[in-house]
Each structure stands twice: as C-alpha cells, then as structure tokens.
Amino acid sequence: MMQSENLPLSWPFDGLMDSSINHLDSSEISSVSDFDRMLFDEIFRHPAYDFDDQVQVTVPWEEFSVPLVGLDSMLTDAVGEERQDVWSPCLSSEASISMTTEQSSLAMPYLGEAMMETDNQLALFHLFTAYGEAKENNQTELAEVILRSVSEKASPVGETLERIAFNLSSQDVRNQRDYLLQKSSGNFEVAFKAFYQIFPYGRFAHFAANSAILDAMPNNSDPLHIVDFDIGSGIQWPPLIEAMAMQHKTVRLTSIRWGEEGYGHSPWRFNDTKLQLCHHARSFGLNLKLEEMGIEDLANELDGMKKRGGSREWLAFNCMVGLPHMGENKNRKLVNSFLAVAKQLLARNRGIITLGDGDACEKLKDCSGFGAFFDGQLSHYRAITESMESDIAKHLVQARMAMECLFIGPNICAQAWFQKWEQVNETRRFEATTMEGLKVSRERLTEAKEMVSGRENSYEVRIGGNSGNELALAWRGNALVKVSCWRN
Incomplete structure (x- = not known):
C-alpha cells in the first residue's frame, strides 16, 4: 500500500527540499524571485520546491488596453513604491478611474461596495442564463449581443463570475485574455509546480490511481506494464x-x-519526460523501460506476444483527462478510443484500467438541452475557481491570475462548450461491463481524506460508482475529480 506522505511530489522539480526549507535564513529568502516570493507562504506548507528558477510575473500596464483590477500591493515599481494607477477591486470594469475617483471610492461605505459587487454578479448570472437559452434556440445574433454584454462586466481579477466571464466572453476582450496568457506562459514551469503542489486536484487523482494499481497487482506479477494515455510531465x-x-x-x-x-x-x-523519469528510477535502483508508440502498434504488439505464448506482464491502462493542471482538455473521442482498446486487450491479458476524469462534459451527457449543459459547465468551473481561492492567500492575486490563465482559462470558452454539446451524443459513456469494478478500500479512502484535511471544510472525498469503484473529490457538492478503476 502506498503511503499518503509519499504523494506531495517533488517531480519534475530537481532538488527535493526536505527539512532544509525550515532552515532558510532571511538572506536566502531575499534572493527568491518575485513570483516565487509571492508563493512562498503557500509553498512553505509543502516543502517540495527549490527556488532556482528566477521568474517574474508582471503585466506591462502601459501596453494593456484595459487596466487590471485589484493587484494589491504586488504592483510596485523599481524602487518599491506602490503604483497609483490601480483600479479599485470593488469597482466595475465599466468605469474610468482617475486618482480623484479612486480616492472617493475608498471612502464609500463598505455596504455600497458590496452592493456594487453583488449587482454585477447577479447581472452576469442572468446574462449567462440568457446566453444558454439563446444558443439552445438557435438565436445566434442575440447570443452574440449577450456575450458582448458579458464582456463589459468581465475582469481577470474580479469576483468569481467576473473572472469566468473574462475567459468566456467575446472578441471584445479576447485579445487581452490572449495577451495575459502569453505573458503567463513565460513562467509556465514554476506556475505548474505551484499549481500541482498547492491545489489537490492532480495529486488526488494520481494518488487514487496509483494506489489502486498497487492494490490490484498480484504479488507474483512482474513486470508492471503501464500504458499512459497522456504522460505529460510524468508527474x-x-x-x-x-x-x-x-x-x-x-x-x-x-x-x-x-x-x-x-x-x-x-x-x-516526451524525450525530456523520459530522461527525468529514467533518472529518477535509476536513483532508486530500478531500470525503467520507457517508450512511446501509437495505440494500434501497442495492440498489435500485445496480441503478437499472446500468440507466441503469452507474457507475464501485468497491464495498467491509465487515463487522466480534464484535470485542471493538464490545461486544455483532450478530445473525448481519443479518450474513448483508448479505453475501448484497453478493454479489448484486458479481455485477453491480466490488468487494470484507471480513469481519472476532471472534465464536466461526461457528467452532463443527459442534459435536456444546451442551456442546461451550459449551466453545468459554469457550475463546474465556478467550483474549481472558488476552491482555488480558498487554497491560496488572498493577497497573491497576480500569482493566482497567472495560474488561472494557464490552467483554467483555456477550458472556459463559449464556442468550445457549444461544440462539445454538439458532439456529446457522438461519444458514448465508457462501460466496462465485462470487467470487475475495483472497490475503494477503507485505507485508500482514509488516505485520500488526509490529503484534503486541514483545508477549507468545503472539500469532500466520497465513494461512488455502481460497485463502489469510484473515488471522487468534491467542492461544496460539485464533483471536481472522479477516479474509477476496473480489473479483469
């Protein structure tokens, strides 16, 4: 059984910082780059980082056509003085703010500010509903008008619905969104490290799948052959x-x-991932064989081995899709193709299928129309966005914005959601009817709960599936990640 303390990974970051992080003195901390320093309070809870990367996330305000809202004290000039051209985080993006206006806004009663925020959120809620209905009724021109209205209320650092609107809205703000994404991409690796370590989505899914593989694999089986749908960084x-x-x-x-x-x-x-994984394996005395091939080539190879007398390999088909740290979601047709081949091969070989799904699309297949499908997508990404807010310090607005741009924003797109809806009936739900669901053990459930203990109480870990073979991470009742396992 894999212990939960092994899961906060240092991979793919070299230089695992165990207890040494607790001995950093002030001079060492002062050498940390701007982006790392913004995340230092969060990372200090998860000592799996080095701070060799010298990175900085900045937005050149003079080039950005719409000023960003509420970057707090992180916006400083070269001599450390706070900038004075920052919009108040309480005001709508429709206003034109001067110093006089900003000073007067600070004197507004808190209730007034809260009412303005609430009004904007409520207006967006109604606009989203109207857009979904217009698209469902094929009222294309009306839908475009509504989307432009959404753009006027959007902000990359506003309240939750305002940030979703910023990614969802029309061409009016798309150039600004793309500009932010381009700037954030320069710091992709360090943002990826922080995202994976701070937020539980990826670590939860990987723990659930890895522990299921170790639980199901017979003691006398050797070697283990893992077939990975999307290896990514290999983390x-x-x-x-x-x-x-x-x-x-x-x-x-x-x-x-x-x-x-x-x-x-x-x-x-792939070659970079291969080098890092093989180096990691050698450091533990394990000779890892790592290769890349097409799914049909793999199927032909395994069939050939079976005809020549079989193999002692125990197969683990692993598919992770739609997890927030993975960025843009993959085509569901490819996912279904992978799972179908896995099911066929496991009818003739021993092994397991592990499916980690963080995509809202699969659970929305039974929606009556696009309006309900659209609302379901909104609820899913709103839950992710709110859970991110609960896990990162409130003053780290710019760091959170960079991570949202890189990992959440690419999946929030009105046009892409409509295309998903049009294709949703073409991709059938995966059913492993000939296989046995691997029931989640009490130990696996306990360790998964420990991963989110000490966080906001709104997180929940629960068991699902027809045979209790699904482990899910939810936020305020909304499932963010589900990991299902089947074996033959």
Whole structure:
C-alpha cells in the first residue's frame, strides 16, 4: 500500500527540499524571485520546491488596453513604491478611474461596495442564463449581443463570475485574455509546480490511481506494464516507481502517441519526460523501460506476444483527462478510443484500467438541452475557481491570475462548450461491463481524506460508482475529480 506522505511530489522539480526549507535564513529568502516570493507562504506548507528558477510575473500596464483590477500591493515599481494607477477591486470594469475617483471610492461605505459587487454578479448570472437559452434556440445574433454584454462586466481579477466571464466572453476582450496568457506562459514551469503542489486536484487523482494499481497487482506479477494515455510531465509516476523499486520489481511504461488533430499542443516534450523519469528510477535502483508508440502498434504488439505464448506482464491502462493542471482538455473521442482498446486487450491479458476524469462534459451527457449543459459547465468551473481561492492567500492575486490563465482559462470558452454539446451524443459513456469494478478500500479512502484535511471544510472525498469503484473529490457538492478503476 502506498503511503499518503509519499504523494506531495517533488517531480519534475530537481532538488527535493526536505527539512532544509525550515532552515532558510532571511538572506536566502531575499534572493527568491518575485513570483516565487509571492508563493512562498503557500509553498512553505509543502516543502517540495527549490527556488532556482528566477521568474517574474508582471503585466506591462502601459501596453494593456484595459487596466487590471485589484493587484494589491504586488504592483510596485523599481524602487518599491506602490503604483497609483490601480483600479479599485470593488469597482466595475465599466468605469474610468482617475486618482480623484479612486480616492472617493475608498471612502464609500463598505455596504455600497458590496452592493456594487453583488449587482454585477447577479447581472452576469442572468446574462449567462440568457446566453444558454439563446444558443439552445438557435438565436445566434442575440447570443452574440449577450456575450458582448458579458464582456463589459468581465475582469481577470474580479469576483468569481467576473473572472469566468473574462475567459468566456467575446472578441471584445479576447485579445487581452490572449495577451495575459502569453505573458503567463513565460513562467509556465514554476506556475505548474505551484499549481500541482498547492491545489489537490492532480495529486488526488494520481494518488487514487496509483494506489489502486498497487492494490490490484498480484504479488507474483512482474513486470508492471503501464500504458499512459497522456504522460505529460510524468508527474504521476515517481511514487509508483519508488514503490515498485522497494518490491524489487521492474516497470515498463508506454506513452501513447496521438496525432495533432483533436489533441492540442502539449507544453511537454516526451524525450525530456523520459530522461527525468529514467533518472529518477535509476536513483532508486530500478531500470525503467520507457517508450512511446501509437495505440494500434501497442495492440498489435500485445496480441503478437499472446500468440507466441503469452507474457507475464501485468497491464495498467491509465487515463487522466480534464484535470485542471493538464490545461486544455483532450478530445473525448481519443479518450474513448483508448479505453475501448484497453478493454479489448484486458479481455485477453491480466490488468487494470484507471480513469481519472476532471472534465464536466461526461457528467452532463443527459442534459435536456444546451442551456442546461451550459449551466453545468459554469457550475463546474465556478467550483474549481472558488476552491482555488480558498487554497491560496488572498493577497497573491497576480500569482493566482497567472495560474488561472494557464490552467483554467483555456477550458472556459463559449464556442468550445457549444461544440462539445454538439458532439456529446457522438461519444458514448465508457462501460466496462465485462470487467470487475475495483472497490475503494477503507485505507485508500482514509488516505485520500488526509490529503484534503486541514483545508477549507468545503472539500469532500466520497465513494461512488455502481460497485463502489469510484473515488471522487468534491467542492461544496460539485464533483471536481472522479477516479474509477476496473480489473479483469
């Protein structure tokens, strides 16, 4: 059984900082770069970082056509003086703020500010509902007008619905959104480290899948052959590699190579991931065989091995899709193709399927129309955005904005949601009817709950699935991540 304390990973970051972080003196802390320093309070709780990356997340205000709202004390000039051209975080983006206006806004009663925020949120709520209905009724021109109204109330650092509106809205703010994404992308690696470590979504899904693989694998099986739908940075596998090394077993890891069509651009290069994973495995005395191939080539190879007398390999087909740290969601048709091949191969071989799903699309298949589907997507991303707010210090607005731009924003798009709705009936729900659901053990449930203990009480870990084979992470009743497992 894999222990939960192994899960806050240092991967893919070199230089695991164990207890040494507790001995940093003030001179060492002062050398930390701006972005790292903004995240220092959060990272201090998770000592799995080095601070070698010298990065800075800034937005050149003189080039940005609409000033950003509420960047607080992080907006400083070269001599450390607070900028004076910052909009008040309480005001609508429709206003034109001068110093006089800003000073007067600070004197407004708090109740007045709260009412303005509430009015903007309520207006957005009604606009979202109207947009969904207009698209459902094929009122294209009306939908475009509504989306422009949404743009007028959008802000990348406003309240939750305002930030969702900023990513969702029309071309009026799309250039500004793309500009923020471009600037944030320069700090992708350090933002990825922070996102994965601070927020529980990816670590929860990876723990649930890895522990299920270790639970299900027979003691006499060797080697373990992992087939990964989307290996990305490889961040899921170091704890499992360490566990297998302790059992003196070998691991073969196959990353599925997909074509560009329907898959999108990945920020990770397979050769880099391969080098890092193999180096990590060698440091634990495990000789890892890591390769990349197409799903059909893999199926042909495994069938050939079966005909030649079989193999002692125990197969683990792993599919992670729609997890927030993964950025833009992959095409569901590819997911279904991977799962269908996995099911076919496991009818003739021993193994397990682990499916970690953070995409709202799958649970919205039974919606009566696009309006309900659209509302479901909004609820899902609102829950993610609010849970992020609860896990990161309120004054780290700029850092949170960068992470939202990189990992959440790409999946919030009105046009993409409508395309998903049009395709939703073409992608059937995966059913492993010929396989046994791997029931979540009490130990796995307890350790998963420990991962979110000490956080906002709004997090919930629960068991689902027809056979109790699903472990889910929810926020205020909204499922953010579900991990289901089946074995033959």
